Amino acid sequence: MKKTVATILVALLGAAGSAAAQSPADFPNKPMTYIIPFNAGGESDISARFQQSEWENVTGQQVVIQYQPGAGGAQAWSQLNSLPGDGYTIMGINMPHTVLQPLAGSVGYATEDLTPVHYFHYTPDAIFVRAESQFNTLGELIEYAKANPGLVTFAGSGSNSSNNLAAIRFNSQADVVTTYVPFSGTGPSITAVLGGSTMAGFNYATSGISQGDALRMLAVAAEERLPAFPDVPTFKELGYDIVGGAYRGVAVPASTPEDLRQSISDIVSKINSQPDFVKKMEDGGFVLTDIGYDKMDDFVAKRVEEYTEGAKALGIIQ
Structure with a gap:
């Protein structure tokens, strides 16, 4: 009997110790791993690197960035739930990728399999032309497109x-x-615009930073003008209800406890308010968001509805 009680006590103490190790009160107490499901150098990597420089200031611990590219992110996302759910491994997550990929076919995961805990920014879509283009305004491009159906690429x-x-x-x-005209990423699509292979580009606003005066941005899909491009009008200003782009955030394995999910969301939110981080992101053409874990279900549901309608327009689904 005594042995049984002792065994039970040991088990309980062990469980308590394990729970304490996972307690948000002392989380994190060791370095974390941040997996980016793309190659280095893209918007997901740039924004994660900006976060990395603030991570230790906010948590007292470092975060190590690793890359797991493949299948437009699907390779990493399909393996997310096989990773430990102890809070120390997180992964970048993107929309509309994680909605449209499963709608288009089998990619090894379903949208509902993934557990995003925070979406911290988006890169707004924008229309670019090269500096030598005949189009100086969106109105001029539209006028040409109306007179020449299909010729604007x-x-x-x-x-x-x-x-x-x-x-x-x-x-x-x-x-x-x-x-x-689809290309295999932002880089090749910008090269096509610069080289005149297409008349224009629907790219991310961040491309305007890297290309400088070589490109002219005609309109941007943000609620307000971007600090990095104060002279570029929004589509809404010009009468078109086009707002959005590629949303990026942080996800965890499905086995991660609720309290740790919230703790990771809180970390990302605190980083989002650091002045140096805000400046780097805004100067880079990113639009900060602060969609925490408590808002995630509603946010994802609305995006799924929006992107499903988009999938019908794209012919992905009927």
């Missing part, structure tokens, strides 16, 4: 992407017919 970062969805919305709202 937009380079974009892949099929079934945010750029692709934005081009579909633009055609509908401006009542024009343009041709979207």
Whole structure:
């Protein structure tokens, strides 16, 4: 009997110790791993690197960034739930990718399998032309498109992407017919615009930073003008209800306890308020958001509804 009681006590103490190790009160107490499901150098990597420089200031611990590219992010997302759910491994997550990919076919995961805990920014879609373009305003491009159906070509970062969805919305709202040309990422699509392979590009606003005066941005899909581009009008200013882009955040394995999910969301939220981080992001053309774990269900549900409608327009689903 005594042995049984002792065994039970040991078990209980062990469980208590384990719970204490996972307690948000002392989380994190060791370095964390941040997996980016793309190659280095893209918007997901840049924004994570900006976070990394603030991570230790906020948590007292470092975060180590690792890359697991493949299948447009699907390779990493399909393996997320096989990782330990102890809070020390997190992964970058993107929309509309994680909605459109499963709708388009089998990618090893379903949207509802993933557990995002915070979306901290988006890169708004924008229309670019090269500096030598005949189009100085969005109005001029639209006028040409109306007179020449199908001749305006937009380079974009892949099929079934945010750029692709934005081009579909633009055609509908401006009542024009343009041709979207998908490329294998932002870099190649910008190269196409710069080289004149396409007349314009539906790209992310961040491309305007890296290319400088070589590109002219005609309109941006943000609620307000971007600090980095104060002279560029929003689509809304010009009469078109086009707001959005690629949303990026942080996800955890499904086995991660609720309290640790909230703790990680709180960390990301605190980093979002650091002045140096805010400046780096805004100077880079990113738009900060603060969609925490407590708001996640509603946010994802609305995006799924929006992107499902977009998938029908793209012909992914009927």
